[in-house]
Structure formats: C-alpha cells, structure tokens
Amino acid sequence: MKITIEGLSKIYPNGNRAINNINLEIGDGMFGLLGPNGAGKSSLMRILVTLMQPSKGKVTIDGYDLIKNRKEIRQMLGYLPQDFRFFSKLSTYEFLDYAARLAGIKNSKERGQAVDRMLEEVGLFEARDRQANRLSGGMKRRLGIAQALINSPKIIIVDEPTTGLDPEERIRFRNLLSSISTQEVTIILSTHIVGDISSTCKNMALLNKGELAYSGSPDEIVSQANGKVWLIKATESEYLEINEKYPVISTVPTPEGWEIQIVADQINGYYGQNIDPNLEHAYVYFMEKQLNQWSSV
Numbered sequence: 001m002k003i004t005i006e007g008l009s010k011i012y013p014n015g016n017r018a019i020n021n022i023n024l025e026i027g028d029g030m031f032g033l034l035g036p037n038g039a040g041k042s043s044l045m046r047i048l049v050t051l052m053q054p055s056k057g058k059v060t061i062d063g064y065d066l067i068k069n070r071k072e073i074r075q076m077l078g079y080l081p082q083d084f085r086f087f088s089k090l091s092t093y094e095f096l097d098y099a100a101r102l103a104g105i106k107n108s109k110e111r112g113q114a115v116d117r118m119l120e121e122v123g124l125f126e127a128r129d130r131q132a133n134r135l136s137g138g139m140k141r142r143l144g145i146a147q148a149l150i151n152s153p154k155i156i157i158v159d160e161p162t163t164g165l166d167p168e169e170r171i172r173f174r175n176l177l178s179s180i181s182t183q184e185v186t187i188i189l190s191t192h193i194v195g196d197i198s199s200t201c202k203n204m205a206l207l208n209k210g211e212l213a214y215s216g217s218p219d220e221i222v223s224q225a226n227g228k229v230w231l232i233k234a235t236e237s238e239y240l241e242i243n244e245k246y247p248v249i250s251t252v253p254t255p256e257g258w259e260i261q262i263v264a265d266q267i268n269g270y271y272g273q274n275i276d277p278n279l280e281h282a283y284v285y286f287m288e289k290q291l292n293q294w295s296s297v
C-alpha cells in the first residue's frame with residue numbers, strides 16, 4: 001500500500017489556505033499526522049477520503065487516482081471523522097449492523113457474524129445491547145473504529161480520535177489501533193497530541209499552518225533535535241528574559257531560582273546544558289524553526 005501526495009493545496013472559497021503544496025509518501029503500518037489546531041490535518045483527511053477535492057495537486061493510492069478512480073478508492077477506505085455521532089436510539093449491535101449493511105454485506109447470517117467478530121475485536125461485545133449514543137467517550141470511539149473496519153478496508157483514516165478521552169481510554173484506543181495496523185492495513189492517525197504518535201507510529205509528518213514541517217520516523221525527528229534542548233539554571237530576572245526569547249517547554253522552581261527547559265540552536269550567555277530530546281521537544285523545535293523561516297523570508 002502506497003499513498004503518494006504531490007503538490008497538494010487546498011484553498012477554501014472564502015480564501016483560507018488550509019494546505020499548501022504538500023508532497024508526502026505514506027506506506028504500510030501506522031502513520032501519524034501531527035500538528036496544532038488549524039494546521040490543515042482535517043482538510044488533508046477530507047481530501048484523502050474523497051469528501052473534498054483539492055484546489056491543486058494529485059493523490060494516488062497504489063496507482064489509483066483519487067479523483068478519477070473515486071469508486072475504487074472508496075472501497076479501500078474506512079474513515080472515522082472527528083465529530084462522529086450516533087443518531088437515534090440504535091443499540092451498539094444495531095448500529096454496527098446498519099453500518100455493515102451500508103458497506104454492502106447483504107447476507108444476514110454473514111453480516112451477523114461480521115458484526116459479532118468486530119464487536120469482539122474492539123472490546124464491545126458485552127455492550128452490544130447498550131444504546132450507542134450513551135456509551136462512554138472511549139467506547140464510542142471504539143464503535144467508530146468498528147464501523148470504519150467493517151468492510152475490511154486497506155486504509156483507515158482516523159481524525160483526532162483521542163481528543164477528550166481520559167488517559168486510560170486513550171491508551172486503550174491507541175493499543176486497539178496498533179493491533180489493527182498490519183502489513184495489509186495502513187492507518188493514518190491525525191492528532192495534535194504528541195503522545196499518540198510517539199507510542200504507536202512507525203512514520204509521521206508534522207503539519208504547521210498548512211505546510212509540511214517534517215516527514216520521517218519519530219526516532220529521526222527526535223535525533224534531529226539532539227543538541228537543541230537545554231536545561232538552564234536561571235535567576236528570577238533571567239527567567240523573564242528567557243521566557244520572552246525562547247520557546248519554553250517546562251519550568252521548575254528551585255531554591256536558587258528556576259530550572260527551565262527550552263529548545264534553541266544556542267543559548268547565548270546563560271548557564272545551561274543539553275539534555276536528551278524527546279518527541280515533544282522535537283515537535284516544538286521544528287514548529288518554531290518553521291515559524292522563524294517564515295518570519296525571515
């Protein structure tokens with residue numbers, strides 16, 4: 001499975017430029033699309049699931065063109081949108097049965113088996129008679145994934161699935177995605193939460209203000225932030241200065257003043273040392289670097 005995105009841009013009718021000239025390749029396994037709110041993640045997702053056409057550029061999935069071969073592409077896709085809702089009073093089972101019908105599983109016995117199997121897989125078998133729109137946030141997301149999986153898609157696109165979940169539900173949901181992503185199934189996970197990516201994704205892209213700030217593996221981006229993360233011991237007045245000048249990751253008060261973690265190429269005149277970067281540091285570093293590149297243009 002290979003998704004090739006070339007020169008992709010989207011400008012909305014009101015003039016908003018949501019994504020700008022993106023070139024990206026997405027292969028097998030779990031792929032993370034990371035970026036702050038407004039970065040253009042949902043716009044890119046909506047284009048990939050053929051709900052919206054790009055203003056410019058081209059996407060192919062295993063050679064199929066997203067626009068010319070829309071029907072074939074749709075058969076390969078499962079989608080869990082950000083604002084997925086369950087209407088009416090359908091039970092969990094009934095909802096998934098309905099989704100299976102929409103997916104074209106006509107034979108009722110076959111459909112029943114598929115629905116039961118899927119409920120087992122996402123850990124909702126016990127909840128099959130409960131009203132779907134009254135399930136907990138995490139259970140709703142899992143039911144959302146189940147409906148996206150019901151027609152055995154090759155690509156599953158999941159938009160901000162962990163927003164609003166408590167930590168336990170979030171971990172459970174990430175583990176579920178990991179268990180689904182195999183050689184045969186590509187999962188594209190869009191998120192603004194760094195932890196969603198670090199624990200699960202083999203490859204990732206960083207999107208900022210519609211531009212691609214980075215693409216590669218999470219390990220690579222972290223290693224590129226080597227030597228860029230500093231722990232500075234600062235006095236009260238230095239603390240205020242540093243806060244103005246650098247992106248601050250964390251601050252801890254000490255008896256002498258403050259210990260501040262920042263990302264920067266250099267720290268001129270302050271007393272500090274490099275520390276090992278993690279993905280959160282790398283994320284802030286790359287976002288900042290891209291902002292600076294723009295401001296210096």
Ligand code: ADP
Pocket residue numbers: 012013014016017018035036037038039040041042043044
């Ligand atoms: P993200 O999913 O990363 O939060 P979006 O793709 O939702 O980003 O938004 C990217 C940009 O496009 C934002 O500036 C947003 O305001 C704008 N945008 C999104 N949807 C529309 C729309 N339907 N019409 C106009 N502008 C939009």
